[in-house]
Amino acid sequence: MEQFLWESKNSLAEVLARGGAGCAEKRVINAGDDGEAGAASGGVVRVHAVLGNEACDLDSTVCALAYAHFLAKTRPAGTHVVHIPVLNISREDLPLRPDVCRLLGSLGLSPAALTFRDEASLHTLHVRQKLTLTLVDHNLLPHMDTELEPAVVEVIDHHRLERPPSPGCCVTVEPVGSCASLVGAAMLLQAPHLLDLTCATMLAAAIVVDCVDMRVEAGRVTTRDREVLDELRRRFPLLPPSHDTFITLHAAKFDVSGLTVEQTLRKDMKVLKSGDISVAVCALFTPLEEYLGRAQLEEDLRAFCQARGPADGYAALVLMAVSFPEGSPVPSRQVAVYSCCEALQAQICGALQAADSPDLQLRAIESMSPVVSSFQQGTHSATRKHVLPILAGFLER
């Protein structure tokens, strides 16, 4: 009989290392029915998904994995419920989170064992009254998921409480630095025996990253975060040093060397739309030089514009690069504009150069690339938040 990995006797590490092959709960959550897999498991009645937020950052990922593990092991057996962590992004977007990949990899955990949002038929399950949801690291479902709201039975989060109270839902919301501190606290209190080195390492990593290396001056860490991290460390003396974890994962987060041009652009993108023109505005976290020097840049940019956008594609791309030159307290900001249509590219450049609230103080960078127009931005304080309205105003005209 096929066993449900998350329900089995295995530790979290074993569950995740085994990968997804033959994974019965994946079929259940994919199909939204309990036909074959249900029969194999002795009749699955419900799926209890632990869902992180749409950013699917390290905190959300760790909380979903650890808390689903906790639920699977602490809920009475034989209730015909499978507990599954669901990462709230498509599987194809996992490489866009190199810090998450790095942490999972360092623990020997295989992404194959994870269930992503595009693999989970949550809406179908809900319609068939087979879904129960726990939200971690967010407390309000996004607009496209509001109809799942009646399925939510529990919330554990550290963001501002936005959900209206409902009788059937148990809400734990505390303004701590990391949601992993709340999940860790629950496990330490209710089922400390379920914590193993893998689980403790994941929780500690999320806490250290979200609390910015536990530095008080960063304004994120709370007493609660510190208490949970200290207790994890007391129980697991073999946990890697917090500072090392922070340095490694922080560097990994901004390491785009393993990403394709397309993935780099998609990583942090906002889209402006006016009439039938769409413009993608992408944030980059490396100097433009490192990026525009890539071979086949023009082909990649053109393909991105054509393949990725709405039906007509993106008419133009605006790249906003921010980096911190060594020893400099202020960021270096650069802007690049690309369009398959030369006239549009020139017009967008003109609009950005002419802007006066704020004045971006753009200085053309010659010879960086023949296909894009590149600028050094003199105004350090102007971020994408400021540039979007300039572009929106241009598109309206």
Ligand SMILES: [Mn+2]
């Ligand atoms: Mn969080």
